Amino acid sequence: xxxxxxxxxxxxxxxxxxxxxxRIAPETSFKNKAYEALxxxxxxxxxxxxxxxxxxxxxxxxxxxxxxxxPIREAIAxxxxxxxxxxxxxxxxxxxxxxxxxxxxxIRAWAALESMAARLITTTARKKDIxxxxxxxxxxxxxxxxxxxxxxxxxxxxxxxxxxxxxSESPVLVDLTxxxxxxxxxxxxxxxxxxxxxxxxxxxxxxxxxxxxxxxxELAEKRARDHTLGLAAYVEAHGQxxxx
Amino acid sequence: xxxxxxxxxxxxxxxxxxxxxxRIAPETSFKNKAYEALxxxxxxxxxxxxxxxxxxxxxxxxxxxxxxxxPIREAIAxxxxxxxxxxxxxxxxxxxxxxxxxxxxxIRAWAALESMAARLITTTARKKDIxxxxxxxxxxxxxxxxxxxxxxxxxxxxxxxxxxxxxSESPVLVDLTxxxxxxxxxxxxxxxxxxxxxxxxxxxxxxxxxxxxxxxxELAEKRARDHTLGLAAYVEAHGQxxxx
DNA sequence: TCATAGTTTTTGGCATGCCAAATACCAGAA
DNA sequence: TTCTGGTATTTGGCATGCCAAAAACTATGA
Numbered sequence: 001x002x003x004x005x006x007x008x009x010x011x012x013x014x015x016x017x018x019x020x021x022x023r024i025a026p027e028t029s030f031k032n033k034a035y036e037a038l039x040x041x042x043x044x045x046x047x048x049x050x051x052x053x054x055x056x057x058x059x060x061x062x063x064x065x066x067x068x069x070x071p072i073r074e075a076i077a078x079x080x081x082x083x084x085x086x087x088x089x090x091x092x093x094x095x096x097x098x099x100x101x102x103x104x105x106x107i108r109a110w111a112a113l114e115s116m117a118a119r120l121i122t123t124t125a126r127k128k129d130i131x132x133x134x135x136x137x138x139x140x141x142x143x144x145x146x147x148x149x150x151x152x153x154x155x156x157x158x159x160x161x162x163x164x165x166x167x168s169e170s171p172v173l174v175d176l177t178x179x180x181x182x183x184x185x186x187x188x189x190x191x192x193x194x195x196x197x198x199x200x201x202x203x204x205x206x207x208x209x210x211x212x213x214x215x216x217x218e219l220a221e222k223r224a225r226d227h228t229l230g231l232a233a234y235v236e237a238h239g240q241x242x243x244x
Numbered sequence: 245x246x247x248x249x250x251x252x253x254x255x256x257x258x259x260x261x262x263x264x265x266x267r268i269a270p271e272t273s274f275k276n277k278a279y280e281a282l283x284x285x286x287x288x289x290x291x292x293x294x295x296x297x298x299x300x301x302x303x304x305x306x307x308x309x310x311x312x313x314x315p316i317r318e319a320i321a322x323x324x325x326x327x328x329x330x331x332x333x334x335x336x337x338x339x340x341x342x343x344x345x346x347x348x349x350x351i352r353a354w355a356a357l358e359s360m361a362a363r364l365i366t367t368t369a370r371k372k373d374i375x376x377x378x379x380x381x382x383x384x385x386x387x388x389x390x391x392x393x394x395x396x397x398x399x400x401x402x403x404x405x406x407x408x409x410x411x412s413e414s415p416v417l418v419d420l421t422x423x424x425x426x427x428x429x430x431x432x433x434x435x436x437x438x439x440x441x442x443x444x445x446x447x448x449x450x451x452x453x454x455x456x457x458x459x460x461x462e463l464a465e466k467r468a469r470d471h472t473l474g475l476a477a478y479v480e481a482h483g484q485x486x487x488x
Numbered sequence: 489t490c491a492t493a494g495t496t497t498t499t500g501g502c503a504t505g506c507c508a509a510a511t512a513c514c515a516g517a518a
Numbered sequence: 519t520t521c522t523g524g525t526a527t528t529t530g531g532c533a534t535g536c537c538a539a540a541a542a543c544t545a546t547g548a
Contacts, residue, residue: 027333029500030501031502057529059529067503068502068503068504069502070503070504071501073318073530073531077319077322078321080322087530088530089271089509089529090508090509090510090511090529090531091509092530093529093530102415102416105415105417108416109360109417112357112360113353115360170349170353171349172349172353176420180416225360274531275531302500303498311532313500314531314534315532315533317500333501334498334499334500334501334538334539334541335540336499336500337500
């Protein structure tokens with residue numbers, strides 16, 4: 001379960017000279033530093049490139065990061081909760097590889113969460129915030145097609161989806177989808193062949209925005225859901241060769 | 245992110261005398277035992293009963309469980325990933341209390357996932373499995389009203405929802421909702437005043453089942469969503485006095 | 489009595505070292 | 519050369535002990 005993303009400042013009213021002293025920087029521990037470092041490293045590496053499973057070594061990592069094994073082990077335990085690694089007792093720590101079915105499954109869950117976000121947005125978000133979603137695609141149009149700038153469009157795409165979810169004002173939806181995205185994105189071959197999907201993507205995005213602006217709850221929900229379910233179907237249909 | 249629930253037996257074909265030797269019991273480590281024990285303890289305690297935050301002590305726990313602090317700390321790190329506890333550097337480990345807004349938010353996410361499950365079920369589940377969902381409520385009817393046996397109905401209720409999600413054959417949906425349920429259930433005052441909601445619950449459940457049987461994807465999704473969103477609205481409206 | 493400086497205690501963070509299981513490696517026999 | 523038994527090595531699991539920050543406590547003085 002995700003943490004609430006916020007770090008609420010305690011509203012305790014002290015004396016009159018209350019200068020919003022929140023509490024000095026928690027100086028992130030080695031454990032957390034190791035967690036972040038390992039997580040980033042895992043997301044950066046291309047897990048699906050090699051047929052052999054990717055292994056991690058506690059001692060090597062501790063040496064690499066300049067800390068003892070203890071904080072490393074705690075970080076590994078956290079990553080295992082996230083589902084990024086799996087430690088096998090006297091064998092080693094292996095970076096988890098997702099099957100196509102699992103990726104598709106995750107995208108479906110993502111679709112569920114995003115459609116709920118769309119639903120909430122129609123009832124609470126401000127008009128200007130909704131309209132601002134168009135800016136993510138302002139560099140694309142009939143004269144500058146997304147399919148001709150796949151990499152760039154891909155970034156705008158992800159930014160759009162994250163901004164969309166954020167508009168729901170729901171920390172749980174935000175955190176859950178971010179977690180899912182991390183897993184799905186790790187499967188970067190998703191980029192391959194995305195070209196033929198990119199063409200339909202932009203109009204669908206705009207359709208979602210329009211429904212949101214119209215405060216059409218049911219339509220916005222449906223469009224958001226179908227759009228992401230479309231991706232799931234695409235991966236399911238065109239992804240087999242990408243998994244060993 | 246949740247682990248896939250399965251523990252797939254490796255299908256490596258050895259010699260001819262392959263007697264399905266799967267791999268001796270992994271003998272769960274102290275770390276995992278501690279994790280399970282602490283998790284259960286946290287879920288069992290009534291966090292919202294006292295106004296003071298509930299604290300945990302590493303040393304006390306290690307003594308209590310008869311292990312050293314190391315596996316305890318690793319278990320704590322895992323629980324922190326789950327969002328059950330929060331360790332504050334030189335202060336202690338505090339069991340996280342959810343605000344009403346957070347609980348409502350979680351229920352909404354749950355609604356999203358469950359409606360997607362309903363959607364999937366209409367296209368893949370077997371008729372007999374869907375019909376079997378009625379069994380959870382076979383002990384209730386016009387002559388034996390749910391609101392007269394709230395405790396019993398509550399258990400049937402949860403069992404029904406979990407069985408429903410399972411029918412989706414989606415490990416991700418199952419794991420995510422289970423995680424959410426653990427947090428929501430911890431807020432056990434949810435039981436209070438549930439009596440007036442129980443009356444409408446049963447018909448709604450049956451309505452969901454009917455839509456599933458009719459393979460009406462849209463209707464099943466809508467009914468599942470609205471049912472759980474109804475709970476969210478209920479908590480939002482009637483739950484303020486339950487949070488300090 | 490109350491404020492304050494100084495001391496002790498508590499508490500999580502972390503380094504170290506040993507253990508046993510699993511594996512890799514190697515020499516000797518067939 | 520190949521199989522086999524045994525030994526060295528690797529690897530995660532865990533116990534221990536010390537450290538510094540923060541809190542609790544105490545003695546001192548106005």
